[in-house]
Amino acid sequence: MTELRVGAHESIAGGVYNAVDDVIEDGGNCGQIFTHSPQVWKHGEIDEEEAERFRSTADENDVGPWVIHSSYLVNLCTPKDDLREKSVDSMQKEVDAAAELGVPYVNVHLGAHTGAGVEGGLDNAASALEELDVPDGVTVLIESDAGSGTKLGGDFEHLAGxxxxxxxxxDICLDTAHAFAAGYDLSTEEGVEETIAELDEVVGLEHLKYVHLNDSKHECGTNKDEHAHIGEGLIGEEGMRAFINHEDLLDVPLVLETPTEDGKSFAWNIQRVKELRE
Incomplete structure (x- = not known):
C-alpha cells in the first residue's frame, strides 16, 4: 500500500517555516500555504534564510509535497486588461516563491469570464498562463471550482480546455467539495467511481497531482462552496471512504481546507482521513 500523504492548509504567521512544524503537529506529512494574504495584491518578501529553514525542516521531516495556493484576487479568465496584468504579475511572484521554497506546485482557480463566455474565458486563461516564466521544478495546477456565476472550472471540460x-x-488539483457543488456526486462509492472515470476520460488522471479533500455543507449541484469536516457533510462517510481508498488516487497527496469549528481542528480531520484509509 502506498504511504498516505495527507496534510492541511497551514498558516505562515511568524515565518513560512512554521507551516512545516504546524502540519507535523497536526499529524500530517504534506501541506499547503499562502505566501501572503490572499485578499490583497501585495506580496511580501521571503528572505533566503527563511526559505532555507522551510526547505530543510520539510526535508528533514519528510514533509511534502507542498503546494502554494495563489491569491483569491487572481482572475485568469478576465477580459479586463488591468485585472489580467495584476493576475499574471501575482502568479509570476507565486511561481518564483515556489522555486525559492522548493515547492513543486502553485495552485490557482481559473476565475470568472464575466461576460467573455466560456470559450473566451478559457482562451484568456490559457494565454495569461503562457505569459508566465515558470522556473524548472515548478508546475501550475488548475483547481476545480464550484462553478457559481461565470466562474470556470466547475466542469471537467473547462480544466481540459x-x-x-x-x-x-x-496539471490539475481536484477539490472534492467544489466538484460535489458543481454536480459531481461523490457521496456514494458508485458516484466516486463515475466521477473519477469521467475525470480520467476528460482530463486524464496523469494530470491529477493534488487533491483538496473537503466535505460539503451543501447539496450536490448547488454551486455553493462551503466546506465541512471529513465525513460529516453531504458527501459523507461513504463517499469520503470510497474517494480516499480509490485505487487510482492512492498516490495523490491530500490537503485539507476543512473548517476549524465545533472543537474539530485540522488534527481531528487528518486523523479522520487516516481512519477511513483502509
Whole structure:
C-alpha cells in the first residue's frame, strides 16, 4: 500500500517555516500555504534564510509535497486588461516563491469570464498562463471550482480546455467539495467511481497531482462552496471512504481546507482521513 500523504492548509504567521512544524503537529506529512494574504495584491518578501529553514525542516521531516495556493484576487479568465496584468504579475511572484521554497506546485482557480463566455474565458486563461516564466521544478495546477456565476472550472471540460489550449505544462488539483457543488456526486462509492472515470476520460488522471479533500455543507449541484469536516457533510462517510481508498488516487497527496469549528481542528480531520484509509 502506498504511504498516505495527507496534510492541511497551514498558516505562515511568524515565518513560512512554521507551516512545516504546524502540519507535523497536526499529524500530517504534506501541506499547503499562502505566501501572503490572499485578499490583497501585495506580496511580501521571503528572505533566503527563511526559505532555507522551510526547505530543510520539510526535508528533514519528510514533509511534502507542498503546494502554494495563489491569491483569491487572481482572475485568469478576465477580459479586463488591468485585472489580467495584476493576475499574471501575482502568479509570476507565486511561481518564483515556489522555486525559492522548493515547492513543486502553485495552485490557482481559473476565475470568472464575466461576460467573455466560456470559450473566451478559457482562451484568456490559457494565454495569461503562457505569459508566465515558470522556473524548472515548478508546475501550475488548475483547481476545480464550484462553478457559481461565470466562474470556470466547475466542469471537467473547462480544466481540459485550458490544458489543451496552453503551451505550458499544466496539471490539475481536484477539490472534492467544489466538484460535489458543481454536480459531481461523490457521496456514494458508485458516484466516486463515475466521477473519477469521467475525470480520467476528460482530463486524464496523469494530470491529477493534488487533491483538496473537503466535505460539503451543501447539496450536490448547488454551486455553493462551503466546506465541512471529513465525513460529516453531504458527501459523507461513504463517499469520503470510497474517494480516499480509490485505487487510482492512492498516490495523490491530500490537503485539507476543512473548517476549524465545533472543537474539530485540522488534527481531528487528518486523523479522520487516516481512519477511513483502509
Amino acid at each position: 485550458v490544458l489543451d489550449r496552453c503551451d505550458l505544462d499544466l
